[in-house]
Each structure stands twice: as structure tokens, then as C-alpha cells.
Amino acid sequence: MYKYDETNPSSIECYAKQLIGKTFADVVIEDSAPINEVQESSDYAASHEDKNYKGGLGTLIEERFFHYGANSDDRPDFPEAGVELKVTPFKINPNGTYSAKERLVLTMIDYFSVVNEEFEDSHMWRKAKLILLIYYLYDKSITNRLFYKIHFANLFSPPEQDKKIIMHDFYLIRDKIAAGKAHELSEGDTLYLGAVTKAATSANRRKQPYSDELAKPRAFSFKVSYMTYVLNNYIIPGKETYEHIIQDDFEEDFEAYVINKVKRYSGKSIKHLCNEFDVDLTKKPKNLEAMLAYKMLGIKGNNAEEFVKANIVVKAIRIGSNNKIKEHMSFPTFKFKELIEEDWDNSVFGNYLRDTRFFFVIYKADENGELYVKGGQFWNIPYNDLETDVRSVWEQTKKVIREGLIINNVNGINTNNLPKQTENRACHVRPHARNAADTYELPDGRHYTKQCFWLNNSYIYSQIDNELK
DNA sequence: GCATGATCATGC
DNA sequence: GCATGATCATGC
16 A cells, blocks of 8 residues: 555545445454454444444544544644545445435534634534545444445535535524524524534533523534435436526525525416426326426426435425415324334434425415415424424324224224324324225234324414415 | 315326 | 325214
């Protein structure tokens, strides 16, 4: 192996490419260390509070491949080159596509210092602007992580268009802390850069500068959705790219830009839009309104690059002339036996709402039932609604299933004691299946129609901006 | 007319 | 075949 020039990013990258095709165990062995040190390495990792050894694999590469001592200060790992080293997993999905397995944690948020930072000179950006990404393939059949194989080693710098969005995300997080709301931060607040919780236990809380409320410790991170995009578009050559929403006239604020695009169609009817976009109304696809939302953004298909990267879910919302939203909002079904093993802080549904930002495209019906565009609105669930209302429904659901679901069958129609719409302002549980015979197993061995959490239509309505109602 | 349970339509 | 988004149907 040749030595690298630690002041030169491409020299470091070039050296790193020797890792491709090797396992972590190979790296240690080729470092001509006694084999028992392989075990020591993993003990070392385990003692560093990260039970997945992720920090450990990074440390291993630093110490056994690059041969520098890990610094724990806020400089990049290669200070003279300005390069930060990140060792991160990806996975191959059943359908053959590649996804990042995890978010990429950049640096802890210091609530007291970040409020005085500007983006370009922030701790976060110093750690994010030039990253050497070492991707290894996660494989759950491999129990010893040292036998994971490294597949890619690439320098990565967020491109200019991404940088604008990351900067906007940074200021949104900073300003929320400056407003004394560090305890209300949520990953769904932002697009590519998230503020992820980093608490080992729920008892772990930090002070914040402009409020007496204690806040969860959080770190700046690139979201999984963004990292998946990075992997497929910048790391693996020749992969597909999606259509862009952003055109040349884009300024600073992505969300305002998107909202403006939809606003241009405000007052137009569905009929008018179908005509303009050449959509065949006689077929009336069920997802027509969502489809038209993409057309208004200039997207032919239903995959916009920026939405994919930011994990934004488009929802069409139809308000009737009686000022009620016609339908409740459904989510993926849950498995009864899995739900009762979860705790709320790590629950599938809780995490979905924490991590997802929605783009509502709002239509309103006139007296004849004809739908007109009102506008667009980005939304993620407010912290208190999630942690009180939705949480209580989730806890109740878990309790009911755990204690044994009560089912009554009258004339072929099942009724049950899961949380009903009338019991909570935000959320309820209802069937979501192909038909009543489409079931999952209950903990006691019975089978029951697949269910999911729904957000109440009245709750969604309360979240819509007044000028869009 | 609403609440709740049941089912449809589409894409992968 | 299934997940997902969306909507239908019935009894009160």
C-alpha cells in the first residue's frame, strides 16, 4: 500500500479506494496485527456506547487503515484537507434497488453555540461540505460486523442546489432553538438536514439557551432519504435520476418556490387542469388529484427528485362545500404482533410521523361538487399533537391488542374495541385491507382484518392554513 | 349525516 | 401478490 498525502482530498480518496472489496476483518489482518486484536477492536467499539459498533467501524478504519488517532474535537478528520471520514451502511432491497440503511450523523447540536453560528462557518457545515464516504453492505445474516464488505469509497460534496436546501434547513433548526423551542424540534421540520435525537435513554435531557424546558440531545444528520439519493446518484455510476422540480429561477427557499408553483393554478378546476395537462378525464384515475399535483410542479411522472431526497409525501386533500374533508388519511397497516413489542419512542408509526414531511395539495368543491385548486402547504405533525394525542391512541392500541382484542361479529360485520374516531381529536384505528378476510395474526393466534392508524379528517382540516380553506 | 367497517384501483 | 392511496356501504 502506498501512503497518502493528508493535505490532498483526492490523494486520500485514491488511497481509500483500496478498501473496496475488503471486509473490516481483512483491513485489520492486512495491517499485520495479531488476530486477537480483531476481537479487541470490536470490544473497543462495544464500550463506546454504540451497540451497533458503527462508531467502532469508523474508528477501525481510522486507526488500522489511515493510521491516525481519532480526534474528538470539531475539526474534520483530515484537517489539512478539510475531509471528514464517514463509514456508513447501505442495503440491497428485495427488488434489487439500493438504499442507505441509516441517516448520516454529522455532529452533535450544541444548543448554546449554534444560535450564534452562520451556515458557512458552522460546525455542521465544516463536517458536511467534504465527506469521504465509505459504504459497506449491511447483511443481517452476518453476525460479526467485521465481516461486512466495503463496496464504495468516494469523496462527496453536496452539489450547489442541495446546499441551498441544506442551508435553509440549518437556519430553520437554528432559529427554532433561538425561539426557545429546542424541545419541539422534529426531523419532519426539514428537508435534507435533520435534527435527529441522540438520547440513549429518555431521561437524558439538555438545557437550551432561550427556554427553561429541557430538550432531547440532538445531532445534525443527513436523512436516510437524502443518503439513499446520494448513494444512487453520486456514488453508484449509471443509476437513474428523477425529474427536478427546481428550474433556473430557483432562489433560496425551496418550499416557497413549490407553493408558488401551485398557487399559479389557484382557482382552476380539475377539468381545466386535465385539459391543460392533457389528462384523460373519462378514465378518472383514483389518484387524479395527486397526479395533477405533480403536473403543476412540472413533473411528468410521480417522482420528483427533491421530494424523494427529503422524504416528502404528496397528499391530495379535498374539502367539500360543507367545509369538511371527505376522507380520513390512511397509513400503512401494522402487524399486531410487532406493534405490541414496540415502545412508542421507536415505534414504526411514531417514527413515520416524526420523519415525514407532507405536501398537501388542497382542492375545494363548489356547490355542484366541482373541485378547484386552492393551493399547496407543507406540513409535519406538531410535536405536542404527536407526543400527546397520537401517542395515547398508539398506547391504547397496544394495550387492547396485548390484553386480547374483543371482537363481535354481527351478520358478518366485525366490531372491536380499538380506539375509535370519536375517542381522540387526531387519530383512530380502522381496517385497511383488501377485504375482511385479508388478515394478520393476533398475539393469541386468532387472525383479524389488517388495520392501520388514520388521522382524523377533522384534525387534518384544523391543520390547513386558513387562506386555503 | 356521521361513524365504522369493508373494499376498490393501481403500481410494482 | 401485496402495499398503498383512496373510496364505498350500511346502520344508527
